[in-house]
Amino acid sequence: MKFPLGALIGSLTLGAAIGYGQPQPATEKPDFARDALPVSPQPPDPAIAKALKTIQPARIEQTINTLVRFGTRNTLSSMETDLPPGQGINAAEDWIEAQFEEISRECGGCLEVHRDVFIADPASGASWGRRIPHPTRITNIYAILRGADPVQTKRMVLVTGHYDSINSNVFSNWADTSGAAPGANDDASGVAVSLACARALPKLRFPATIVFAAVAGEEQGLVGSAHLAHLAREQGWQLEAVLNNDIVGGNTTPGDTLQLKDRVRVFSEGVPAVATPERVRRLLALGQLSDSPSRELARAVADTARSYFPVAGGSPFSAFLVFRPDRYLRGGDQTSFNEEGFTAVRFTEWREDYNHQHQSVVFPPPGSHQPILGDLPQFVDFSYVARVARLNAATLATLASAPGEPGNVAIDARKLENSTTLHWDPPAGAGPHVHYEALWRPTTAPDWEFVRVVSPEAGDAPLTITLPVSKDNVIFAVRAVDAAGHRGLAVAP
Secondary structure: OOOOHHHHHHHHHHHHHHOOOOOOOOOOOOHHHOOOEEOOOOOOOHHHHHHHOOOOHHHHHHHHHHHHOOOEOOHHHHHOOOOOOOOOHHHHHHHHHHHHHHHHHHOOOOEEEEEEEEEEOHHHOOOOOOOOOOOEEEEEEEEEEOOOOOOHHHEEEEEEEEOOOOOHHHHOOOOOOOOOEOOHHHHHHHHHHHHHHHHHHHHOOOOOEEEEEEEOOOOOOOHHHHHHHHHHHHOOOEEEEEEEEOOOOOOOOOOOOOOOOOEEEEEEOOOOOOOOHHHHHHHHHHOOOOOOHHHHHHHHHHHHHHHHOOOOOOOOOEEEEEOOOOOOOOOOOHHHHHHOOOOEEEEEOOOOOOOOOOOOOEOOOOOOOOOOEOOOHHHOOHHHHHHHHHHHHHHHHHHHHOOOOOEEEEEOOOOOOOOEEEEEEOOOOOOOOOEEEEEEEEOOOOOOOEEEEEOOOOOOOOEEEEEOOOOOOEEEEEEEEOOOOOEOOOEOO
């Protein structure tokens, strides 16, 4: 169709009159920013903050140095009979168990200490068969601090690190357990976090249960954690959160100016490892690839850091969220729990030094410009590990104090409309003083930005809220909060 020139000029004039092509005045807030509060840090619990201050670098240093003195903690050394006394992974596991037992005695028997012992047999055809060339005894050690509430005690949160280590000899021969494998950062640092949490938290009483673990067989292919995660699934553990600490030593290599000591990376899976094809299809359709349970746990860790630092640690410390399951070409024990359907994340220092992890110890001759090789305590920042431990302990304590996760969270999408209605059920055993936070963020935002508080009447179930916000532009979630402000994990509908 052709338009007369006069008509075209007339339309342009009209367009100018109504503002097309002209600078527009500042727009009003979008619907999702109106009538809502910005998300703010939860108030720190004074009792939790006090407990965190008991986690000190000196005790962390003692733990790491003790683990290093076992010479090697290679998982395969469990089968050796000619090691010097006090050397090898068996001696290390005995010492870790003794630490949990000592902590339990100090709190009047508050911990149940367990050994999860099994034989890893390469004849099983498992993917790790090459790394375990002969049947090998593997032992996981864990201690359970039972919750005080008869209903909430079924809910569990867990912290872990792996106590086995290797050196570079194994890459030419996995059966070679010779030579020192100190494993100060990888992963005595993670075990130190687990033990530090176990020492600090029994001073408090929590409604839910906390598990402190140290696993073996990580370097051979996550063998120990896979067994513990499977045991948890078989025994019906209601694990809401798993915090895996691996390489959290805050590397102190001289001359490394790029290491950041004011944060720790937190890795989390997006699409759950156990997602069915139908669930994956739904996640894709709803744009919820970054709202898996593990991503919500990572956000909870970041939220906890904003609440308790610098209150607990004397200096700022944050969780840097990395939205991928792990680092390139690497893996960790959180994956074992993800693969059993549990919510799990990994803590790791900002910048690793690959001259240390998995390297045989080599001291170059005087005057040489070659780096010292080996995962030695002199490259660990014990104050940094203490801050990581405080963040872990604060997260565990917050989640174990919170009411749990709301159930059956859903969006009413039966009709086209510019408002959004959310429905959910209270967590099992939720008390009368529990309230809820309806959360949302723009689809491009990494963390929750807006909140509406919902205080239900006693006995309300299911719970409902209608918000004047278009579901097309944001991601929603709901979390339960107790009267003291302890926030549970957010659940996306």
